[in-house]
Amino acid sequence: MRKKQQKINREKTVHNFDTASRVGVIFSLEEEDSFDRTNQFLNFLAGQKIKVYALGYIPFKEIPPKVAPNSKINLFTRKDLNWYYMPIHSIVQQFIGQDFDILIDLSSHRLLPLKFVNNLSRAKFKVGKESNNGRAYDLMIRIGEEQNLQYLIDQIKYYLTRINKPQ
Numbered sequence: 001m002r003k004k005q006q007k008i009n010r011e012k013t014v015h016n017f018d019t020a021s022r023v024g025v026i027f028s029l030e031e032e033d034s035f036d037r038t039n040q041f042l043n044f045l046a047g048q049k050i051k052v053y054a055l056g057y058i059p060f061k062e063i064p065p066k067v068a069p070n071s072k073i074n075l076f077t078r079k080d081l082n083w084y085y086m087p088i089h090s091i092v093q094q095f096i097g098q099d100f101d102i103l104i105d106l107s108s109h110r111l112l113p114l115k116f117v118n119n120l121s122r123a124k125f126k127v128g129k130e131s132n133n134g135r136a137y138d139l140m141i142r143i144g145e146e147q148n149l150q151y152l153i154d155q156i157k158y159y160l161t162r163i164n165k166p167q
Contacts (some may be wrong), residue, residue, distance in 0.1 A: 013124040020101035054106040085112040
């Protein structure tokens, strides 16, 4: 991954919801309500007149029956990974190739497949939960371990509506 990441040229630019036109959202379906909360967040972004692309990782071999893929969300599973846990599905490669103004990682844990997606993305501004794994994001949001996905989403909304506003 490091070799591939070194070849990535990113034009780093701070964006907010007013300046972003294309946003990528990555998430995992570890928790039961993740899909619904992510869908609500995607609807919020669409309401901001932002083109939204979402990619979800399911840490199982099959998509659970409760999760209905839709036109806004692409999903990949554990069977779409190689033995390095690197995603090999074409939808993942297409997502990585997108030129996003902001990439938002909603995963609560740094899962290796989503770490690949985040690290190989050329997004201009990367946002996610603070982790001990170095500087994976341009904006890291510190939330306590007891906080849930909705709290992370609320913090992302708060900061991305206020950051880099003209005076």
